[in-house]
Amino acid sequence: MKNLKTVLGVGILAVASFFAIAADHIDAPAVQGGTSDITDFYAFQGEDTNNLVFVANLQGLLSPSSTGDATFSENVLVEINIDNSGDNVEDLVIQAIARDGKMYFFGPVAPSQTGLNSTIQTNASASGVVDITSYDSSATIANNAGMSFFAGPRDDPFFMDFAQYSAIIGGTATGFNNPGADTFAGSNVMSIVIEVPKAMIGGLGTINTWVETKTK
Amino acid sequence: MKNLKIFTLAITVSFLVFNCSNNDDDDPTMISGPDFSGTYIQADQMGRPAVNTVFVSSSSKDMFNITIPSEQNAAFQSMFEANLLGLSPAYANPGDQNALMLDAATFTGLLATDVLNVSLDGTTTFYDGTNVLTGRALADDVITVELLLIFGGEDFSENPTLSNDNVSSNDKPFLVSFPYLASPW
Numbered sequence: 001m002k003n004l005k006t007v008l009g010v011g012i013l014a015v016a017s018f019f020a021i022a023a024d025h026i027d028a029p030a031v032q033g034g035t036s037d038i039t040d041f042y043a044f045q046g047e048d049t050n051n052l053v054f055v056a057n058l059q060g061l062l063s064p065s066s067t068g069d070a071t072f073s074e075n076v077l078v079e080i081n082i083d084n085s086g087d088n089v090e091d092l093v094i095q096a097i098a099r100d101g102k103m104y105f106f107g108p109v110a111p112s113q114t115g116l117n118s119t120i121q122t123n124a125s126a127s128g129v130v131d132i133t134s135y136d137s138s139a140t141i142a143n144n145a146g147m148s149f150f151a152g153p154r155d156d157p158f159f160m161d162f163a164q165y166s167a168i169i170g171g172t173a174t175g176f177n178n179p180g181a182d183t184f185a186g187s188n189v190m191s192i193v194i195e196v197p198k199a200m201i202g203g204l205g206t207i208n209t210w211v212e213t214k215t216k
Numbered sequence: 217m218k219n220l221k222i223f224t225l226a227i228t229v230s231f232l233v234f235n236c237s238n239n240d241d242d243d244p245t246m247i248s249g250p251d252f253s254g255t256y257i258q259a260d261q262m263g264r265p266a267v268n269t270v271f272v273s274s275s276s277k278d279m280f281n282i283t284i285p286s287e288q289n290a291a292f293q294s295m296f297e298a299n300l301l302g303l304s305p306a307y308a309n310p311g312d313q314n315a316l317m318l319d320a321a322t323f324t325g326l327l328a329t330d331v332l333n334v335s336l337d338g339t340t341t342f343y344d345g346t347n348v349l350t351g352r353a354l355a356d357d358v359i360t361v362e363l364l365l366i367f368g369g370e371d372f373s374e375n376p377t378l379s380n381d382n383v384s385s386n387d388k389p390f391l392v393s394f395p396y397l398a399s400p401w
Binding site for chain 2: 023024027028029030031036037038040041042043044045046047052053055062064067076077079083087088089097099100104114115116117118119120122135138139141148150153154155157158159160161164165168174175176177178179180181182184185186187188191193195198201202203204205206207208209210211212213214215216
């Protein structure tokens with residue numbers, strides 16, 4: 001089984017170099033394989049249903065042996081954008097950036113400018129900081145002003161038979177197998193998890209949200 | 217390594233103190249925290265799962281990542297529609313729709329603006345049989361939902377070998393409580 005996984009792992013890497021990988025893993029040439037590569041984004045109601053949880057995952061397909069060496073770059077700003085007025089322009093952002101073993105969070109706060117360029121909103125009244133959890137430790141969680149924060153390696157929650165999808169798109173297969181094989185089984189990501197009271201991001205109704213990485 | 221870091225920190229601190237005592241201005245920014253200055257420029261972005269991967273042509277993937285959502289529809293909807301028809305030619309038939317009753321133009325019009333719609337009023341799911349696009353939970357089988365909407369036709373019955381990858385759950389159970397994601401392998 002170990003051997004099979006190793007063989008599969010090599011297969012994944014070979015495939016990845018030819019195809020962009022879902023969900024957003026290795027999606028585009030300029031970011032793939034780097035510290036700014038977003039793999040996935042989730043937004044869901046928290047265990048406390050008054051809260052919403054945002055998950056931003058980076059740096060996909062980390063094998064267990066390489067996860068201990070993976071780090072958040074201090075030059076990569078992770079920004080969760082929240083539009084609560086229906087125009088797909090961010091009204092609020094939550095920013096996360098690493099400094100010396102800690103992940104700092106700013107917001108939710110109205111950004112000083114929308115769009116492709118950002119400065120870090122150190123003026124935000126809402127903020128937090130958490131020690132980045134190391135590979136061999138249990139999760140370190142910080143709480144502040146009703147919010148919760150985590151940053152560190154986690155199992156990649158994404159699942160898909162990407163290898164077979166690639167074979168179909170590549171013309172070497174005509175359909176999926178049953179059962180399929182989860183291409184992302186046994187791999188890790190660098191994860192940022194933020195739980196915020198819904199009251200801080202609009203309270204009611206529907207928001208539009210997306211995550212960005214921005215580099216210095 | 218730890219010792220080295222502490223040693224470096226000690227030197228840095230003493231250097232700062234030294235600086236302070238030798239500069240006779242009373243600059244309050246002297247007490248230094250982390251440096252958060254500067255401008256950060258967009259590299260990657262994502263709203264819904266697999267959108268850039270599936271619907272954006274190879275030569276445009278970087279451009280898609282640096283086009284703001286409010287401008288994505290105008291820039292990319294026609295490319296999305298062409299790529300959808302390439303994947304699933306049935307969409308070209310007059311009146312053809314998916315199970316959300318969206319034809320090719322409407323479906324790709326929705327997807328081209330790559331934001332995740334999230335309800336603050338209750339169930340949050342990509343699709344659970346009842347609720348549609350009210351969020352994205354960890355356990356949502358988003359790929360099968362997308363395959364069904366691309367290949368499954370009006371009632372999810374078309375192209376059964378293409379509309380489900382038959383991987384419907386994660387390889388580790390999720391946690392009930394924060395941080396919800398499973399510990400690393």
